[in-house]
Amino acid sequence: MQQMTAQQMTIQQLNADAFWQVSLAFYPQVQPLCLQLQDNWQANVNLLLLLSYTEQLGWQLDAASLTQGLQQLAPLSQHITQVLRQCRRELPKLPLDSNQQTELKQGLLQTELVAERLEQQLLCHYLRFTPASNPDNLSLYCQQLAATNEALQRALFDLRQAAARFAAAS
Template sequence: MTFVNHFDISLWKNCDGYYHQHQALCLELQDNHQLNINLLLLSLWLDKQDYLLSTQDWSQLQSETHQWEERVLLPYRKLRKLSKNSLASDEYQQMLDVELMLERKSQRLILHKLKQLSPSGESSNLGTYLSLFNLNKADYPSLVELA
């Protein structure tokens, strides 16, 4: 089994564990700094694999993911948030389920792009990804502990 095939098997399951450990921080970074949670979690997972991507690779991943999400996921997320007080709890849950489906589509797009990249970075993926948003990993020690 090649390393790239390993991405398909365990990547998002492990990332889901990271997310549940630091859900509040992930949502804060998403809402306040427009980070992509999937890419943030990917950076942590890749650091654990010692599979370092370059700043250019991270910029490309961010840009391509953001283009798709800006057209589909982000408008839907905004609609869901606006609708929260107008819907019954089961209707709102249905909206959350659709958003999760869109997140999975985003994850597939990320995996497709990731398979085209080769490790070429020189520093941690978490630090490199955060730097795209002028953030420093030293400001997020709980995330650094995961990497």
């Protein structure tokens, strides 16, 4: 059995505030792709951003911490973030004039952003990584989603490519 080096044993954890800033810069470049993954496979966009970013850092996600992180994230995501998103999407069906629609949409968007940031803080707190030469965090998450098909694999490949371009430009 191969003995682990000190570097391999080093546990990495993201700084939530720094990651929020990275997300604000990276998300506009991958928004349609992330929304496709969210809508078609119920993927969490914050987790997609975090996992693609950490792959670029050369960090491999610990499977046990992914399970724990998803458990901790679920109540906030399901009962707050997703509900806010659904409310925002239902706005066009309401009998409101355009000014009322805009005002309500902006308020929901601001609150949804607060929830998204809190989700990132939870993920940064619970997820643990170790240095790796070929990290594959997105595939590990794909297993948690219990979804593996060609379209999903293409979408994850595209997300990885976008993250590599973003990292190279940063």
